[in-house]
Amino acid sequence: MNIVVCVKYVPDATADRQFESDNTVDRVGVDGLLSELDEYAVEQALQLREKREGEDIEITALCVGPEKAVDAIRKALQMGADKGVHVVDDAIAGSDSVATSLVLAKAREKIGAEKKVDLVMTGMASTDASMSVIPAMLAERLELPQVTFASVVESQGEVFRVRRDGDTATEIVEGRLPMVLSVTDQTGEARYPSFKGIMAAKKKPLETWALSDIGVEADQVGLSASWTAVEGTEARPPRTQGEIVTDEDGSGATALVDFLASKKFI
């Protein structure tokens, strides 16, 4: 089985995030890492291989991002992925999810041209933009079925059976390869790389592709080709002290009701 796991390089959520003058996220000036939500996808791919011992399962980590994004691929390789593909091109900067999904789909086609890809895996969302739309867009572009937000993944042969936990119901969904599968943070904690994994990762194949390698024109991606644009960003204002109602003369309840009504809560 040939699995491609899409991994995103995101700014470290514990550090200060900055924006460029064009309102895109500064991905160069801040520390970045493999999106924690994508670590779950890598982990599930590795567990799949461990559960299906004896089968020939190859795992490729695919990343679209600036030079430094190679760190995200390296982490996946240290965890146990077999090879990495990094699509890096100045023209990609500023791409929204529509444009990014095009690059991912084309890269996945190039990987598939060498060896048929059975499964494309992703996390449930990115930790920076939190759009959650890439799996669906990828499925559409690749003309594959999509099974998303899996919290439990089981498989037998070509059939994958997953559990989707919603707010009001839990669904069991089955899909057949080839398909796109996104997994949630409920699938199980991702492993930490071992020293053996760290050493082995240095020798694993890692290819770097430009847009021209995957047949995408510069004007199909980037800020200008994006369907969405960020108009502005603002830091969340610090929490202000709430309104305090003091019940001195028995009018407290009325004051509370008036407050709730003014906010249209009642």
Next chain:
Amino acid sequence: MSGLLSADLPEEYLELARTVRAFATEVVAPVAHHHDQTHTFPYDVVAQMGEMGLFGLPFPEEYGGMGGDYLALCVALEELGRVDQSVAITLEAGVSLGAMPVYRFGTEEQKQRWLPDLTAGRALGAFGLTEPGAGTDAGGTRTTAVRDGDEWVINGSKQFITNSGTDITRLITVTAVTSELDGKRRISSILVPADTPGVLVEPAYDKVGWNASDTHPLTFTDVRVPVENLLGEEGRGYANFLRILDEGRIAIAALAVGAAQGCVDESVRYAGEREAFGRPIGANQAVAFRIARMEARAHTARLAYLDAARLLLAGKPFKKQAAIAKLVASEAAMDNARDATQVFGGYGFMNEFTVARHYRDSKILEVGEGTTEVQLMLLARELGLPG
């Protein structure tokens, strides 16, 4: 980037440091206070360390190891020691006292039997050297092992033995007097499976610190093991464990540097947040200079252990450098812990704060694996001073 991450090390060691730091922050730190308070052994944490391969760091893959080296172990110990010394000493003792003697001096059969479980962290080994009347002065060893047919019969007692009473302790390597030649007592090392009849693990000590580390006195009463459990040559037990202790000093130094660095990092954060008289306390030179000096201690102590570790890896003599590293690193940890608790003021006296735990934990660093005085004695000897 603070501490070890800014050291001049090959990239794979820095990657290991980053990985262990993430593990220490995300997994170890949240439960450190709980285990310290309840004096409980962190089985879950140790199991995860096993899965990460930390117990196998300096061993080759054929014995289940990670194919790394002693420097890799030191890197992991510093990053763990920064957050929780109990967890770090569990790893240090498990590797350098539990598994390393088997790897260094064991027969192929002994290695195959013990190492795969020890290097995977599924089992822990302990090293029974210290006795009520014998520590560094091994001549005082009273424990005996008498040959009876195909067996050794061991009698005696040991004390302060790390990792000797956990649910996953499988092996205790014991030093014992096996014979006397020309009136000289010959000490040998013998592998004793922990479940051998006659091995009594006595209740854990009530310690000042390292509360989540497992430490017990042990008593051996007519403990019988096969003669082939002899580890290394008969009568070479003393020479062998000197080598083990020399290496162990580098590892303890790394752990101590972690503690010293943890005190720096906690103090930098707190001095930037805590305000008094309208400004962060770190804006006062009395506080800032104290923290700057702490950083200098941690940094120089790190250089000392890295130097000793590099000599060890290069196969060069490292006894003196290991003694210096152990000496300055343990003092750096104790000094930094004292300074950090001062920076924290009243909170530094509250057990739930990491610096308070470092204050209690660091004292033993100046005592275990050879006291400060023993390191000074070794140094004086290396310098050729009379005595």
